[in-house]
Amino acid sequence: EIxxxxxxGTLSLSPGERxxxxxxxxxxxxxxxxxxxxxxxxxxxxxxxxxxxxxATGIPxxxxxxxxxxDFTLTISRLEPExxxxxYCHCYSSSLTFxxxxxxxxx
Amino acid sequence: xxxxxxxxGGLVQPGGSLRLSCAASGxxxxxxxxxxxRQAPGxxxxxxxxxxxxxxxTNYADSVKGRFTISRDNAKNTLYLQMNSxxxxxxxxxxxxxxxxxxxxxxxxxxxxxxxxxxxVSS
Numbered sequence: 001e002i003x004x005x006x007x008x009g010t011l012s013l014s015p016g017e018r019x020x021x022x023x024x025x026x027x028x029x030x031x032x033x034x035x036x037x038x039x040x041x042x043x044x045x046x047x048x049x050x051x052x053x054x055x056a057t058g059i060p061x062x063x064x065x066x067x068x069x070x071d072f073t074l075t076i077s078r079l080e081p082e083x084x085x086x087x088y089c090h091c092y093s094s095s096l097t098f099x100x101x102x103x104x105x106x107x
Numbered sequence: 108x109x110x111x112x113x114x115x116g117g118l119v120q121p122g123g124s125l126r127l128s129c130a131a132s133g134x135x136x137x138x139x140x141x142x143x144x145r146q147a148p149g150x151x152x153x154x155x156x157x158x159x160x161x162x163x164x165t166n167y168a169d170s171v172k173g174r175f176t177i178s179r180d181n182a183k184n185t186l187y188l189q190m191n192s193x194x195x196x197x198x199x200x201x202x203x204x205x206x207x208x209x210x211x212x213x214x215x216x217x218x219x220x221x222x223x224x225x226x227x228v229s230s
Contacts, residue, residue: 044223
């Protein structure tokens with residue numbers, strides 16, 4: 001079973017700053033299986049990134065994903081007020097694991 | 108427009124049962140694998156169960172195996188989750204989620220989610 005560890009747990013940043021979120025897998029996985037989701041309070045998650053680096057339809061280009069093997073990164077180049085949320089990485093492995101999440105909060 | 112609407116949540120005592128439903132519209136339900144994902148209050152997302160497009164194959168998280176049953180009625184465009192022997196730790200918002208099209212770019216993702224239904228297990 002693949003375990004996904006996200007860091008940091010919380011990121012305190014100001015609008016306009018760059019956010020870098022990490023997702024580390026306990027074993028190597030295919031980039032095709034790695035996705036990122038955003039969840040705002042009281043809302044369902046929303047697909048942001050699929051295949052580790054491809055933006056889903058309608059996702060602004062300030063969001064980007066990268067990585068391979070066991071280390072993956074979600075970057076938000078310049079935070080907008082609406083970007084503050086919790087972000088989860090997910091692996092479509094046999095256990096369909098989610099990471100524990102990173103909360104991006106306004107400083 | 109793709110819509111997933113969950114229902115059936117509520118308060119139930121430990122050891123009790125509940126059946127959740129997820130009504131799908133705006134897409135060809137029969138062509139998609141479907142999932143249940145849950146989120147305990149203040150906690151992260153946890154995958155619960157999966158069913159393939161014709162209902163012939165199902166998978167479960169270890170934490171619910173033997174207690175929960177996923178099923179679907181393609182004629183009614185509806186996904187179900189039968190939950191038996193409920194425990195306090197099953198308390199969560201339960202989301203139904205559509206897996207991306209089998210041969211599409213989103214095939215390893217949950218591309219649409221419902222708004223969730225809250226299940227509270229408490230005496």
